[in-house]
Amino acid sequence: MSEKKKPIKRHPALQQFSREHHFGLLLCWKIREGFRREIEAERMKKYTDWFFQTHLKPHFEAEEKYMFTLLSDEDKLKKRAIKEHRRLERLFEENEDVKRSLSLIEEELEQHIRFEERSLFGEIQKVATEEELEAIEKMHQELLVDDWEDEFWK
Numbered sequence: 001m002s003e004k005k006k007p008i009k010r011h012p013a014l015q016q017f018s019r020e021h022h023f024g025l026l027l028c029w030k031i032r033e034g035f036r037r038e039i040e041a042e043r044m045k046k047y048t049d050w051f052f053q054t055h056l057k058p059h060f061e062a063e064e065k066y067m068f069t070l071l072s073d074e075d076k077l078k079k080r081a082i083k084e085h086r087r088l089e090r091l092f093e094e095n096e097d098v099k100r101s102l103s104l105i106e107e108e109l110e111q112h113i114r115f116e117e118r119s120l121f122g123e124i125q126k127v128a129t130e131e132e133l134e135a136i137e138k139m140h141q142e143l144l145v146d147d148w149e150d151e152f153w154k
């Protein structure tokens with residue numbers, strides 16, 4: 001059996017981001033489901049465009065503005081996270097080979113979220129002061145409404 005690290009209890013400020021991650025993972029599942037059901041890529045793209053603009057872009061912005069700023073620019077985890085944000089933004093904005101970009105989003109967004117949950121958030125919690133975490137909690141507004149009507153995954 002592999003040795004598991006005891007999870008540190010997440011600060012409420014980070015729990016907000018984790019709830020948004022749940023919706024990100026759900027998006028990856030919806031894309032997988034769409035592919036399985038042979039849904040037209042353009043139809044899925046309408047949803048992923050909306051999700052990106054409404055949820056993911058603000059999520060990336062909040063992470064970069066409130067959270068990553070607590071780490072030094074030289075920090076490896078921070079560098080990786082920012083690089084992945086830029087890469088994911090490019091994939092969401094890709095309009096040429098939509099099927100390919102959706103398939104890459106499905107893979108890479110999930111990896112990015114797992115990386116933040118497993119490594120980056122732990123680091124943030126280690127270096128941030130209680131005041132800094134409370135400030136994040138106050139500034140960061142959760143946006144979790146998903147009322148998209150074309151539920152191609154159902």
Ligand SMILES: [Fe+2]
Pocket residue numbers: 060063081085112116
């Ligand atoms: Fe992120």
Ligand SMILES: [Fe+2]
Pocket residue numbers: 017021059063113116
């Ligand atoms: Fe995130």
